Amino acid sequence: MLDEMFKKAKEASYVLMSINTDIKDKALASIAEKLDKCRDEIKRVNDKDIKYAKQNNLSDAMIDRLLLDDKTIDGMIKAVNDIKAQVDPVGKVVDGFKRPNGLYITKVKVPLGVVGIIFESRPNVTIDAAALCLKSGNVSVLRGGKEAVHSNTYLGKLMKEAVSEAGLPEACVNIIEDTDRAVVMEMLKAKEHIDIMVPRGGKGLIDFCTEHSLIPLVKHDDGICHVFIDEHANIDMAAAIAVNAKCQRPGVCNAMETLLVHQSVAQKILPKLVSEYAKYDVELRGCERTAKIIKCKDATEEDWKTEYLDYILSIKIVSDISEAIEHINKYGSKHSESIVTENYTNSEMFLNMVDAAAVYVNASTRWTDGGEFGMGAEIGISTQKLHCRGPMGADDLTTTKYRVYGQGQIK
């Protein structure tokens, strides 16, 4: 069954690969229209998922993420229109030259082919991911969480109608309704038909995919992000950033998990932070030196390695910037890292020596995001070094092809 879907997806990818931007944009416009026209039906279907969630005692936060109301539907429509408005990455000539033997070579961006995406409960991801794939000429095979299966299936049906009306094969968008874990395994082995897999989710899912995939992965993994308050920091700015990075939305990957503080400013800033964090009920876990200054639980080795995704913060006092950089390179997940300092040399040292997708001076780690980086919607934030690193937009959903024009050259 799935095998048949994957095969048709691959066939459709050859159509989508050589189609012009106007047809892809027509399909995107049609998706946006249908989302608007079918609001009532979307809400009706979504209600099934919400009821199921309530029956199964899912948390309020989870139910909130599942909900499709007029506001979230407006958001989905805006995302599709924003993606439509982007420049088509396909066909961009990224390099080119004439060789001494007369071969004229261009290196051109082309679609990847079939992109498999595994994600969790938010049904708006279904729209974002399919639209980004469509814009970049890729067929999407989407497998969302079981909590959102009714919503995802219906959104998939709308998108299939839209691409079909634009003259494209229905198989350009595919929703897997079966939410069994075995399906993930089947996707990971379908190397004949799926070109890349993008798993978005918790550590369990990522590890499972890493272990079993026969298909190249772009992982969207955990974020163990740090803010380092340097001895030369502006203390007010440092406090604002440290509070924002932890508390503005602790459940996301670019939130701070560990705060590093230079020993010479610890006395000054930590008590100030304690009262700020108290407003959000943040649980503090400090190193030995921290515990001498403020009241906190003892941080263990395990804390430095943990992505809390919650109102919990580990704090470590370091002797100098080198110790901070070393700690980050050892325990960080290479996502987003920030230094607060007024010292030029320290800022450059941090930017150069910290190994992460995004390194900041004097700003919150919370900015690492496709929208904030100006690439419209994102398919996720890559925590790996291969292919793309950081927010992954339509541009990263391409590979390249060398087009070589000869006049009979033989070697």
Place this chain on the structure above:
Amino acid sequence: MLDEMFKKAKEASYVLMSINTDIKDKALASIAEKLDKCRDEIKRVNDKDIKYAKQNNLSDAMIDRLLLDDKTIDGMIKAVNDIKAQVDPVGKVVDGFKRPNGLYITKVKVPLGVVGIIFESRPNVTIDAAALCLKSGNVSVLRGGKEAVHSNTYLGKLMKEAVSEAGLPEACVNIIEDTDRAVVMEMLKAKEHIDIMVPRGGKGLIDFCTEHSLIPLVKHDDGICHVFIDEHANIDMAAAIAVNAKCQRPGVCNAMETLLVHQSVAQKILPKLVSEYAKYDVELRGCERTAKIIKCKDATEEDWKTEYLDYILSIKIVSDISEAIEHINKYGSKHSESIVTENYTNSEMFLNMVDAAAVYVNASTRWTDGGEFGMGAEIGISTQKLHCRGPMGADDLTTTKYRVYGQGQIK
């Protein structure tokens, strides 16, 4: 033991990551000097590998690939100097912008970190790979074939001395002397310390790595390449390309394995090719229609999927260009594909619709090569779509990092 090597490699990668070009170039110059100064010792050590190869009745072709004489040593020195002369890819700003909130963001090329490379017998690959990694700021962990272990170990010792004299940690270059298959498994699991793995070799090795690796791979896989002789081909040019692509060096990945011929020119060109191929003793395996025109063995479904790497050619007559493109997209390994035609529309259709790393009009597939494409030495030819596709040079041994300059921005 290996664990200790990998750990030191990772530590060294943080040093190499923030070093300037002049120091890396100094190390490369020192490698070139040492290769020249230690010629006699290189040949003496290489002789052990040659003797072992002869005792074990390895083929003449294999022994030829193992041999390090003055000519091959000159080649290695030239490769190192060419790599040294290249532009350092590290630090190149590939994108940059100021966001509405005032964040100034640059996207910069940075080294990958630690690159693990598994390759087969040719000891010059040891030098090429380590030098390319060094130029691009990466630590290399090299595991060559057991046939070349004495040569590789000695070359590794020379390189370690060279990087050390340039002031870099010895651990910037690492040679694994243990050639047991278990070592490959150990590398593939060392995800804490190795950032990417580059397996170069036969299908067995690639499949093994795909199945077991926890580390992202850049694969250098098989080449099932085609030449399609269109109905509008210049017949003399077509014959020259078809012979060159098969016979100039059949044992390499960019050699042609299947020839596709348009039905309307088959009568004219196939008999001509038979006499050309006879000069090289090429075994011909044709489809039913081919067998009606020339004397050949019957090609089976299996032939279309086979990389012979030998003087064997499968031939298929197609009804039109669409059938040719379909055949290539179905059976090709997405490496190098060529059409011979004088028809503009057909040339564009082929370039657009064939899914491969390099697509050619009127040239031999044999040109797909880092040197021929102007990138100096190559670490291999990537047959995957993720990260890089086609010849992989120093430029592809990098990832990117966003450097974000703020003034206290919080979200």
